[in-house]
Amino acid sequence: MTNFKDVQNVQPLADFNWDEFENGAHAEASKSDLTKAYDETLNKIQEHQVVEGTVISVDKKEVVVNIGYKSDGIIPASEFRYNPELKAGDKVEVYVENQEDKRGQLVLSHKKARLQKSWENINKALENDEVIQGYIKSRTKGGMIVDVFGIEAFLPGSQIDVHPIRDYDVFVGKTMEFKIVKINQEFRNVVVSHKALIEAELEAQKKEIISKLEKGQILEGTVKNITSYGVFIDLGGVDGLIHITDLSWGRVSDPHEVVALDQKINVVILDFDDEKKRIALGLKQLTPHPWDALNTELKVGDHVKGKVVVIADYGAFVEIAPGVEGLIHVSEMSWSQHLRSAQEFLHVGDEVEAVVLTLDREERKMSLGIKQLKEDPWETIEVKYPIGSKHTAKVRNFTNFGIFVELEEGVDGLIHISDLSWTKKVKHPSEFTQVGAEIDVVVLEIDKENRRLSLGHKQLEDNPWDAYETLYTPGSLHKGKITEMMDKGAVITLNEGGEGFATPKHLVKEDGTQAQVGEELDFKVIEFVKETKRIILSHSRTFEEGKEEAKPRKQHTSNAKKNDSAQVNNVAASTSLGDIDDRSPVKVWSADINGQAHVRYQEHNAEWQNDVSQGRFNGDVTRNQEENLGHNTKDEHVKHVHGNLCAKNLL
DSSP states (O other), X not given: OOOHHHHHTOOOOTTOOHHHHHHTSOTTSOHHHHHHHHHHHTOOOOTTOEEEEEEEEEOSSEEEEEOSTTOEEEEEGGGGTTOTTOOTTOEEEEEEEESOOTTSOEEEEHHHHHHHHHHHHHHHHHHHTOEEEEEEEXXXXXXXXXXXXXEEEEEEGGGSOSSOOSOGGGGTTOEEEEEEEEEETTTTEEEEESHHHHHHHHHHHHHHHHHTOOTTOEEEEEEEEEOSSEEEEEOSSSXXXXXXXXXXXXXXXXXXXXXXXXXXXXXXXXXXXXXXXEEEEESGGGSOOGGGGSOTTOOTXXXXXXXXXXXXXXXXXXXXXXXEEEEEEGGGSOSOOSOOOGGGTOOTTOEEEEEEEEEETTTTEEEEESGGGSOOGGGGHHHHSXXXXXXXXXXXXXXXXXXXXXXXXXXXXXXXXXXXXXXXXOSSGGGTOOTTOEEEXXXXXXXXXXXEEEEESGGXXXXXXXXXXXXXXXXXXXXXXEEEEETTEEEXXXXXXXXXXXXGGGSBOTTSOBOOTTOEEEEEEEEEETTTXXXXXXXXHHHHHHHHHHSOOOOOOTTOOHHHHHHHHHHHHHOOGGGSOTXXXXXXXXXXXXXXXXXXXXXXXXXXXXXXXXXXXXXXEEOOHHHHHTSXXXXXXXXEETTTEEEXXXX
C-alpha cells in the first residue's frame, strides 16, 4: 500500500523531455521526418490486392494474420490445409477482399492470393516459353490432372510422351516438367504438355535419320501403335507406317493378326517424304510373292478349294493359297439369270470348291465359278421340259404383257397375258396372281438358243369357246350380270361362264332407264366371233323386237297420193347413218318423181334373212323365199304394186 506522504514528496525528473513525451518523437527530429512518419501511419489499405502478412495465431478453425497498419484479419484454417506446419510468426500472402465488413473487420483470403499469384506465374511462363514443374494429381478421361502453382491444369494423353501411353496410372503422383501450351482466360483453363519438351530433340533426330534413308533399305523397328488401317513402327526417333495391305500377301482384316505391340520386326522402306516426314514401310515385301510359287500345273478347268475372304455385291474373292485369290462373279454362282447379290450365295469364311475359268499369271488374276459344278439345265431342257408337259412354277416378276416364272434355278419362262385365261380379259397379271405364288403351267414353246420358255396357264383346261360356239348363237337369250361399266359399254358375265359386251344403247331397260353395275338381266346374243373371242349382247333387243311385231302394219292402196311419196322422202331425210344399227341390214330409201318408191335390202346375216323372207312391205309386197333361193345373189326380185310402189331385194 502506497504511503500518501511518499506521494506528496515526489519530485519531477530533472532531465525528462516533455516535448518528446507530448509529440511522440525526439525533440531533435525534423518537422519533415515527423510529417512523413505521421503520413505512413495513416496509409489506407488497398482492396483486391495481394499483400504480405504475419501469422499472429493459429487454431483449428481460424488463422489471424496481421498485414500492418494495426490491421488484423481472420482467415479460415482450411485455406492453409496444404501447409500443416504453419505457425505464429510465419509470413504468408493474403488477398484483401474488403477493408471492413458489417462488423468492421478486415476480410482477407489466402486462397485467392495464391490463385492470383499462380495465374500471374502461369501467364508469365506462357509468354516466356518457360519450363515449369507440375505435380500429377490424378487421372481423368483423355489425360491427367496436373497441379501447377496451385492451379489444376489438364495434360492430354497425347501430350505425355511422343510414344502412345497405354497405362496412365503409372504417372499419377509424379512430378514432371511441362510447358504451358494453351490458356483460356475466360474459363480459367490451362493445358500443359510434356511431349513438347522432347519434340525439339526428336525433330533434329528425324532430320538426321531421314537424310540417311533409301528406298528398299531394310531396318529394324519396334511396333509403336496398331490401328485399323495399319501399324506404326518406331525406327529410333522417327516413325513409319506399314499399311494394312503391306502387312501380308494375303488379306488381313485386323493388323493384330500379324504383329503385336512392342514387337521388334524388320521392315523395308517403300517410300518417304522429306518435307512431310512420312515414311511408308512394308513387311510382306520381305517374302516372295505367292503367285511365283503357285503350282505350275494349275490350268483352266481344274477344281480348286479355298476360303471366302471378301464379299461384294458383284462377287466373292476366294483365297486358294496365302496371297493367291480368285474372283467368283455373281453370274458364275448360279445358272439363274436373275440379278442377285453375292451375299445370297456365299459368306466370309465359307470353304468352297470352284472351277478355274480364267488364269493370268502375268497379271496375277484368276476367275472362278461354282455353277459349273452342276449341270447346265438348258443342255437337256427338251428332256426335262418337253412341249406339252405340265409343271408347277414360282412367280418371279410381272410385266404389262405377262408373268415371268421360275421352274427351277436357271430355268425361267414367260406366261403371256393372253395365255392366262380363256374367258377372263386380264388387264394386268397382278389381277390374276401375285409375286412368290405358285402357278401351274404348260410348256408351249422352247427356245434353247436364247434360253427362253413360252408357257401357258389356260391350256391346262379345255377351250370353253368350243362349247360357247354352240351355246351363244346369235338370237339366243341368256341371263347375265353387269360386272363392269365403261364409257363405251359394259362387261356382262353370263351365267354359263362366258363374258360379253354391250354398248350403252343396248343397256336401256324397258322403262327407259340405263342398266347399272350389279344388275342381273336377260341378254340377247347379237354377235358371236370365236376367233376374236367376242360376244356382243343386247338387253334392249329382248323387248324391242316383240313390240315391233305387235305394231299394226300400215296399208297402201292403189290410190296412194303424191303426199305419201313426200312422207317417204321425209323419213329418208331424217334418217342418218348414226341411227342405223351396224349389225342390222342397211336400208336405203329413194323416191322418184312419179311417186314410185324402192326399198333395197342388203342382208348381212341369217337372222335378218329369216325375219324378212316371209314379210310384207307396208302390207303390199310379198316375197316367196323359195323363189329367192333359186336365184344367185345378183338376181333381183321386183314386184310392182298398183300405186307404182315396188320393192327391190338384193340377196
